[in-house]
Amino acid sequence: MILAFQLAYRNLMGAGLRTWLNAAVLSFAFVVILFFNGLLDGWNQQAKRDNIEWEYGKGQLIHTDYDPFDPFSVQDGHGILPTSAKENLVPILIRQASVYPEGRMLSISLKGIEVPQEILGLPTDLLENSKADIPTIIGKRMATSANLKVNDELLLRWRDKNGTFDAKNVTIVGIFDSNVPTIDNGQFWIPIKKLWEMTGMEGHATMFISEADQPVDVPGWNFRSQEDLLRELSEIIEMKKASSSIMYILLLAIALLAIFDTQVLSIFRRQKEIGTYISLGMTRQQVVGLFTVEGGMYSIFAMVLGCAYGIPLLLYLSATGIGIPEASQNMGVSLADRIYPVYGIVLILGTIALVVISATIVSYLPARKIAKMDPVNAIKGKLQ
Amino acid sequence: MKTDIIVSLENVTKKFKDGDGEFTALKNINLQFGKGEFAGLVGPSGSGKTTLLNIIGSLDSPTEGNAFVMEKNIAGLSHKASALLRNKHIGFIFQVYNLLPVYTVFENVEFALLLQDYNTSERKKMVMEALEWVGLQNMPDKKPAKLSGGEGQRVAIARAMVKRPEILIADEPTANLDANNAHVILQMMKKLNKELDTTFLFSTHDEKVMEYLERIVHLEDGKVVKDEIRTKVVAS
Numbered sequence: 001m002i003l004a005f006q007l008a009y010r011n012l013m014g015a016g017l018r019t020w021l022n023a024a025v026l027s028f029a030f031v032v033i034l035f036f037n038g039l040l041d042g043w044n045q046q047a048k049r050d051n052i053e054w055e056y057g058k059g060q061l062i063h064t065d066y067d068p069f070d071p072f073s074v075q076d077g078h079g080i081l082p083t084s085a086k087e088n089l090v091p092i093l094i095r096q097a098s099v100y101p102e103g104r105m106l107s108i109s110l111k112g113i114e115v116p117q118e119i120l121g122l123p124t125d126l127l128e129n130s131k132a133d134i135p136t137i138i139g140k141r142m143a144t145s146a147n148l149k150v151n152d153e154l155l156l157r158w159r160d161k162n163g164t165f166d167a168k169n170v171t172i173v174g175i176f177d178s179n180v181p182t183i184d185n186g187q188f189w190i191p192i193k194k195l196w197e198m199t200g201m202e203g204h205a206t207m208f209i210s211e212a213d214q215p216v217d218v219p220g221w222n223f224r225s226q227e228d229l230l231r232e233l234s235e236i237i238e239m240k241k242a243s244s245s246i247m248y249i250l251l252l253a254i255a256l257l258a259i260f261d262t263q264v265l266s267i268f269r270r271q272k273e274i275g276t277y278i279s280l281g282m283t284r285q286q287v288v289g290l291f292t293v294e295g296g297m298y299s300i301f302a303m304v305l306g307c308a309y310g311i312p313l314l315l316y317l318s319a320t321g322i323g324i325p326e327a328s329q330n331m332g333v334s335l336a337d338r339i340y341p342v343y344g345i346v347l348i349l350g351t352i353a354l355v356v357i358s359a360t361i362v363s364y365l366p367a368r369k370i371a372k373m374d375p376v377n378a379i380k381g382k383l384q
Numbered sequence: 385m386k387t388d389i390i391v392s393l394e395n396v397t398k399k400f401k402d403g404d405g406e407f408t409a410l411k412n413i414n415l416q417f418g419k420g421e422f423a424g425l426v427g428p429s430g431s432g433k434t435t436l437l438n439i440i441g442s443l444d445s446p447t448e449g450n451a452f453v454m455e456k457n458i459a460g461l462s463h464k465a466s467a468l469l470r471n472k473h474i475g476f477i478f479q480v481y482n483l484l485p486v487y488t489v490f491e492n493v494e495f496a497l498l499l500q501d502y503n504t505s506e507r508k509k510m511v512m513e514a515l516e517w518v519g520l521q522n523m524p525d526k527k528p529a530k531l532s533g534g535e536g537q538r539v540a541i542a543r544a545m546v547k548r549p550e551i552l553i554a555d556e557p558t559a560n561l562d563a564n565n566a567h568v569i570l571q572m573m574k575k576l577n578k579e580l581d582t583t584f585l586f587s588t589h590d591e592k593v594m595e596y597l598e599r600i601v602h603l604e605d606g607k608v609v610k611d612e613i614r615t616k617v618v619a620s
Contacts, residue, residue: 003498014486276482279443280543281471281499283464375443379478 001293004286008294012301019301022262026255026302026355031310033248033351038314038341039322040244044237046179046336048230054180056229057119057209061089061221066206071096074109079220080203088212090117091205093195097158099170099188101146108142109187110158112195119211122183123174127191132171134194139184143175150175156188161200168198179336252355255302256362263295263366274370275378284371291370295363299356317341390550390583391417391440395449398435398606409435411606412449417585419550422577422617424586424593427603433587434555436603440585441474441553442466454550471499475544475582477554481536483528483543489515490524493542500547514546518572534565538572545576551583558590570596574618 012019052058062068066077074094081089090113097110113120115128127135134156138148148154150172157167170188178184196202210216215223267274277287321338398410410432417423417440425433438444439451442458443466451458454473461469470476475496483492493514497507515521518538528536537557544552554573558566574596577584586593594600595618602610 006498010491011486272480272482273484276478276484278467279441279470279476279478279482280496281467283467285463286467376438379443379482 001289004290004293005297007290008297011290011294012297018262019298020305022255022258022298023301023305025258026298026359027306027310029248029252029255030299030302030306030351030355031313032251033354034310034343034347035314035317035341036244036248037241037347037351038318038343039339040237040241041344041347042318042342043335043339044234045342046339047233047237050179050336051230051233052226053121054178055120055183056226057090057211058213059210059215059223059225060229061208061210061216061218061223063206064220064222066094074206078201078204078206081205081208081218081221085216085218086208089208089210089216090114090119091192092207092209093192093199093201093204094206095158095195095199097156097188099146100155100157101148101152106146107186110156110195111187111189112192113189115191115193117209119209120183121176121178122189123176124189124191126174127189130171130173132173134168134170134190134198135173136170136188136190137174137176138172138188139181140175140177141181141184142187143172145185148172148175158198160198166198181335252358256358259295259298259359260362260366262298263291263363266294267291267366267369271373271378272381274373275375275380278375279379284373284375288364288367288370291367292360292364295367296356296360298363299359302355302359303352314341314343318343388419389416390419390454391415391585392452393436393440393449394452396436396439396446396451397448398432398439398444399447409606410439410446413606413608415601415608415611417551417583419583420577420581421599422574422584422597423599423601424588424597425601425603426588426594426597428589430605431603432606433603435606437553437555437585437587440551441476442469471496472547473550475547475549475552477537477540477544477552477557479556479559481528481533481540481560483531483536483539485528488525488527489520489531489539492528492539493546496543496547510546511542514542517545517576518542532565533561534568537561537565537569541569541572541576545580545582548580549582551585553585555587556590557586558588558593563592566590566592570618 063077063079065073067073074096078093081091093112095110097108099106099108113122113124115124117124123137126137143149152172153169155167156170157165160166170190196204215225217223274287277290278284282290318341321340323338324335393413393415396410396413397408399406399408413436425436427433435444439446439458440453442453442461445458445461449459454469456465456469458466484495487495490511493511494507497510502510512521512524515524518541520535520538520542528539531539558569561569570593573584576582586597588594598614598617600612600614601608602612
């Protein structure tokens, strides 16, 4: 086997430009696969971090009647949690409301949150320190879509404890910049005590954000762990990975086709050489092995070449990040304005294994023909 | 003829498929070659010279009969066993040299040793010695494309002889060489034959080669028509 590597190395180096062209194509596929997977892994890590920091905390205790994907459940999906179970929990009450920026009506989710709190990244201290009657903070997306800025006042309409509409001005005391659209789009955050006062729902909450890892078991409430909450996000990113893999599978296929082609041509053109190997005492299987290793070695060369330009390029991209267009940040999933690719050891080793194994397989397929060659005709270079 | 027999052919017949029928290339060949012989198979094209050499070289096997080479019957050898036989005991020289184009002169000669258990320093010593035999010790780093025809064939001789095989098979070794180079090559072979006691088996219809052969086996239509021991030959 060592001999096959020695000989394959000599043969490939001797073949010159042909070797490096194949290696270059394969190295491009190698670097692109690493880059795209690194980008998605970077997005995944960043999105998870942002979601934990801004929305999930260590878990959520959600009222059983509330379904985050069903806006009609907001009306009845709330309750009071026994005081004994409230430790390490930050309550959030959600109500439906309307605001009227510049005379237009916008339906919003009015979210009351305990002030102060430190579990989520929301700048709730702005709410605590404000002297406005109804202070509110909103996200940058909400601010942009409604053309709002800090210190703007606008009319808020909600239903009071009797179910009749009430209306008052709210003051924007802060605009936060978060990568998590689900705490931003169409949402106004106010102190929960103010919301209780406005709605007469003293002590009620739709959900609680947990500060501790321990699940909370209270009848009428469902505890969703951090892992459970992040699963949907991971699934979205895995789906994205699967769809992107089509692109780099195509790229890899082109590179492998080049190797396959080279191997077929090599075996066709190097019949005299194959015959000579056999006459010198190599078995046919050894020659098959030599040609297979030669093909597989393209992947090693591709890696060397890929490292030469890929390492500086990928390190640069992981340091500077990839800018994401603003329009993409309104897709409904956490997406930062810059994504920093992350290249894990599993990703690197997995990509190396994928490229080496696939290159070796496509090299072996045409090389099998050697085992059936007549050495006498091969020595003479006769077509077989 | 020497008494130490290393090639023994018994009723060797070789048939090839020819369309729907068969073509008999060798018919009941009975021959023996001893250690250190300098012999040649001579005959017109299609007489079976190369086929017979291929069988002796274990590149091919007889359809009928037995071909014993170094006490191994070629007829029953597996691919692996015949490869081992070639690796250890048989060297080949071809009409068009068959040098490996991407290797240097040194690497071409070294190749035969890579298949055996020699370490790097042993290989280097043996290769340089073989290159000295053929007078190419000054150009180990040249690629085959830069060599003349005569030099190329000398590399092929060094490659075949470096592992000191018992048998060297040379198929029309001078066919691509001019007269002067052919004589140089033949004298070199003759010298190695004497010094290393290697059996040289040629296939040729070149008069120049025949001048050197100590034994000539005449083939015609796949049969031995004359087996001639010669006393007046060109010395090395």
